[in-house]
Amino acid sequence: PGMARGLGVGLLGVLLGYLVLCARVRRTLKVPRLHLEVSLPTLRQALEQVGVSCLDWSLAAMVLWVLLPAGSGISPPSMVALFAVAQLVGIASQVPGGLGVFDSIILAALTPGVPASMVLGTLVVYRIVYYLLPFAVAAVLLLGHELAQHRGQAAELRARLGRRRQEG
Numbered sequence: 001p002g003m004a005r006g007l008g009v010g011l012l013g014v015l016l017g018y019l020v021l022c023a024r025v026r027r028t029l030k031v032p033r034l035h036l037e038v039s040l041p042t043l044r045q046a047l048e049q050v051g052v053s054c055l056d057w058s059l060a061a062m063v064l065w066v067l068l069p070a071g072s073g074i075s076p077p078s079m080v081a082l083f084a085v086a087q088l089v090g091i092a093s094q095v096p097g098g099l100g101v102f103d104s105i106i107l108a109a110l111t112p113g114v115p116a117s118m119v120l121g122t123l124v125v126y127r128i129v130y131y132l133l134p135f136a137v138a139a140v141l142l143l144g145h146e147l148a149q150h151r152g153q154a155a156e157l158r159a160r161l162g163r164r165r166q167e168g
Helices: 002-024 043-067 076-092 101-110 116-167
Strands: 029-031 036-038
Touching (some): 043 116, 101 116
Antiparallel strands (some): 029 036
C-alpha cells in the first residue's frame, strides 16, 4: 500500500506539472533537431482532456463490472482502480490493446472470489462489447457513408457502360 500511494502521489505530481505548464506556457515549444513544433493546450482544454479521460476509463471499467457475475465481491471504485492499473500495465507492455496483459491482471485479481472460467468469459464478452461491437458499427456507418457519397458516380458509370454496349 505504501508503494502504491507513493506511485499515486508521483503520478498526481506529473498531472499537476502538466496542468501548470498548460496554464503558464503560451508559446510554441520547438525541437529543432526533429523539426517539431508543439503547442500546449490551454488550462481549460487540459482539464477537459483529463475529465474526458477519467470518464472514459470509468465507463469502460463499469462495462466490465456490469458483465461480472453477481456477487463477485468487487465494488465499483475498486473495479475502476483495478481497471486503471491493468490498462496502464497493458499500455506499458507495448502489446496492441494490452491483449493478454490486461486480461492476466484482471484474472489474477478477481480469481480468488470468482471462478477463472467466469472471469475469462467476462473478459471475452467485454472485448466484444467494448472493441468489436463499436468497430462493426463504425465499419457499417463508413460503408453507408461511402456508398452515399459515390452513388452518383456509380450511376454515371453504369450509364456510360450502357451507352458503350449500345454503340458496340
